[in-house]
Amino acid sequence: MFNSWKNDYNHVKLHVAIVLSAVAASASLVNLFFGGVSESAIFSALSKMEALKAWWAENRGKVQQLYSSEAFKTQQSQAIDQALQKMWWQWTTEQQPTTAENNTQEWAIKSLSKEQITSMKSNAYIDGNKNSKFLIVEYTDPECPFCVRQFKDNTIKTVMESNKDVAHIVKVVQWVNHTNTEYKSLAILCAGESQGDKWYYTLFDEILGWTQGSFPSFTLVTNNQVDEFANKLGIKKSNLDSCMQWSKAKNLYAAYRQEALSLWASGTPGNIIINTETGKYIHLAGAYPASAFQDALSKLN
Secondary structure (H helix, E strand, C coil): CHHHHHHHHHHHHHHHHHHHHHHHHHHHHHHHHHCCCCHHHHHHHHHHHHHHHHHHHHHHHHHHHHHHCHHHHHHHHHHHHHHHHHHHHHHHHHHCCCCHHHCCCCCCEEECCHHHHHHHHHCCCEECCCCCCEEEEEEECCCCHHHHHHHHCCHHHHHHHHCCCEEEEEEECCCCCCCCHHHHHHHHHHHHHHHCHHHHHHHHHHHHHHCEEECCEEECCCHHHHHHHHHHCCCCHHHHHHHHHCHHHHHHHHHHHHHHHHCCCCCCCEEEEEECCCCEEEEEECCCCHHHHHHHHHHHC
16 A cells, blocks of 8 residues: 555656646746846746756656666655654654553453454463463564563563463564564464474563663564574474465464454554453553553453
């Protein structure tokens, strides 16, 4: 959608510029003919009009070639992605709380059917007791600074330590064009596919746990480091590459995204806190402190 929009937008800008140039030149001629100016000035203006026409004829092909080139499209796409990311960053920075003092709002409580909850668990890797009364489903991006902060703050672990009847599910998704999110997400999914829940969370913890620096300027792991982490778990590079090209991993990655969309969790981290007995749930959209999760659990109890 954005590629089509930006090309149309740039096309319109070009035409507007040309039209304005023609209007300006015409206005100059009107001024010359009705302003009592000399013949030489009139010829000068006419020459400029001819020069404009010649320029257009000469450069029209070059302009068309520029706007249709893949390099230009890529450059414009990157510029728009950066602008959108900056807009999202500014909004989330303003919206997401950083202290417990901001957690006084009333959370909206919604409902899921038993079938929906079963479906959410069926394609997931679960950390904790699969039959826990409460379930926290975290839609997260390994390169999202808010997701990294939630991990580094040990938010979910703190909640689980204080409430033994809570299980945790991480589902990797991507909403912003972070460079290596897909690679890291597929690697995590492949670790789970290889050896189940334990390896899934081991690789997830390795990737986010290595992250250095402080919010929001984290230094993230490279893809080569991800390969090294996976190798330590016994996943060879060749096997990892094969799995990441496998449709099952990609389909699961896409399914997590669609599931998040169905719950309006289209930002990261998106935390869905569910009472599996009643089906009631609360969506915490953002990196809230542990106290907010505790508050939500109390309201759902």
